[in-house]
Amino acid sequence: xxxxxxxxxxxxxxxxRAIQGFPPALGLARLCYRxxxxxxxxxxxxxxxxxxxxxxxxxxxxxxxxxEALSAFGFGFLELGTVTRWPEKxxxxxxxxxxxxDQWIVNRxxxxxxxxxxxxxxxxxxxPKGKTVVGLSVGKMLASHPKRLIPEAVSIMEMCYSxxxxxxxxxxxxxxxxxxxxxxxxxxxxxLRELSAQNxxxxxxxxxxxxxxxxxxxxxxxxxxxxxxxxxxxxxxxSGVIAANSMATPRGGLSGLPLQLIALKMTxxxxxxxxxxxxxxxxxxxxxxxxxxxxxxxxxxxxQIFSGFVFRGPGFxxxxxxxxxxxxxxxxxxxxxxxxxxxxDYYAR
Ligand SMILES: Cc1cc2nc3c(=O)[nH]c(=O)nc-3n(C[C@H](O)[C@H](O)[C@H](O)COP(=O)(O)O)c2cc1C
Numbered sequence: 001x002x003x004x005x006x007x008x009x010x011x012x013x014x015x016x017r018a019i020q021g022f023p024p025a026l027g028l029a030r031l032c033y034r035x036x037x038x039x040x041x042x043x044x045x046x047x048x049x050x051x052x053x054x055x056x057x058x059x060x061x062x063x064x065x066x067x068e069a070l071s072a073f074g075f076g077f078l079e080l081g082t083v084t085r086w087p088e089k090x091x092x093x094x095x096x097x098x099x100x101x102d103q104w105i106v107n108r109x110x111x112x113x114x115x116x117x118x119x120x121x122x123x124x125x126x127x128p129k130g131k132t133v134v135g136l137s138v139g140k141m142l143a144s145h146p147k148r149l150i151p152e153a154v155s156i157m158e159m160c161y162s163x164x165x166x167x168x169x170x171x172x173x174x175x176x177x178x179x180x181x182x183x184x185x186x187x188x189x190x191x192l193r194e195l196s197a198q199n200x201x202x203x204x205x206x207x208x209x210x211x212x213x214x215x216x217x218x219x220x221x222x223x224x225x226x227x228x229x230x231x232x233x234x235x236x237x238x239s240g241v242i243a244a245n246s247m248a249t250p251r252g253g254l255s256g257l258p259l260q261l262i263a264l265k266m267t268x269x270x271x272x273x274x275x276x277x278x279x280x281x282x283x284x285x286x287x288x289x290x291x292x293x294x295x296x297x298x299x300x301x302x303x304q305i306f307s308g309f310v311f312r313g314p315g316f317x318x319x320x321x322x323x324x325x326x327x328x329x330x331x332x333x334x335x336x337x338x339x340x341x342x343x344x345d346y347y348a349r
Pocket of ligand 1: 059105259286304307
């Protein structure tokens with residue numbers, strides 16, 4: 001790799017910001033990349049209407065810099081962030097490593113972001129043309145004790161409540177101290193209950209409907225732990241589970257191909273345990289349109305891409321959507337939600 005991966009990422013973000021600032025370029029991007037809305041691909045979930053099931057995973061646009069350009073690439077939804085209450089520098093650079101040949105990314109960024117105030121200011125100005133759903137991932141400061149997770153998350157939510165359609169709680173970062181303990185059962189149970197209650201309070205105070213809350217979990221768990229997580233999530237009041245974050249390794253969080261089978265099986269297992277009671281957002285190692293379709297069959301109501309977007313580029317969303325449409329027609333599904341979980345038992349084995 002000739003150029004540092006994080007430098008390349010910032011260059012891509014700057015390019016998208018330039019497109020955003022120049023309407024003809026934005027229009028051209030829409031023309032080239034955005035699939036025309038298809039009813040069969042639309043998903044209704046947690047009271048939200050997703051024009052299609054393909055989302056951008058958290059961490060790609062942490063600071064909400066490029067949502068209009070990303071929307072032009074055809075995403076059905078964007079999970080911006082992870083944002084913390086105050087700005088974070090994260091771990092020292094270099095901290096993102098990737099292999100195009102072997103299709104993996106390792107990162108130990110550690111939530112570097114501009115902080116809730118700056119991000120709220122940008123979210124306020126977003127006007128993604130079309131109906132791309134925009135949500136925000138929230139986490140705690142690197143140095144904060146896990147007990148601070150909910151107060152800090154609530155504070156971020158209060159600042160951004162009117163500008164996004166959903167929030168997700170990141171309890172699974174492989175790069176924050178105690179990131180894993182945070183995903184443990186007792187802690188998770190208590191945190192989700194508290195956050196759901198606070199969500200109701202904020203909505204009441206602002207005279208709005210409560211926003212859907214998702215929780216993002218770690219893939220570094222045993223099958224028995226997945227069952228336990230499913231039980232906790234089922235009783236927690238959250239509107240969805242995002243499975244999964246990058247996998248913890250000594251070098252940092254591992255994403256891409258090495259995560260594929262684990263994330264696929266996790267989706268299928270969750271599907272069989274949750275039995276449709278809590279929607280699943282499948283993420284991890286979706287690198288081809290076929291992987292995306294497989295994830296839907298395994299039980300993902302929605303999917304997200306990160307590494308696949310980095311390696312395949314902006315045309316990837318459209319490729320996934322047109323492949324899914326073809327498969328739906330071939331296999332006799334009249335909409336994508338019908339296909340969701342059709343092979344969960346097979347992939348859960
Ligand atoms: C450089 C990088 C930064 C990431 N930052 C975040 C983050 O801030 N919050 C989060 O929830 N996930 C973050 N992730 C995890 C991704 O959202 C995703 O769960 C993971 O990469 C697996 O998907 P993939 O195999 O398609 O890359 C990050 C991943 C990478 C590679």
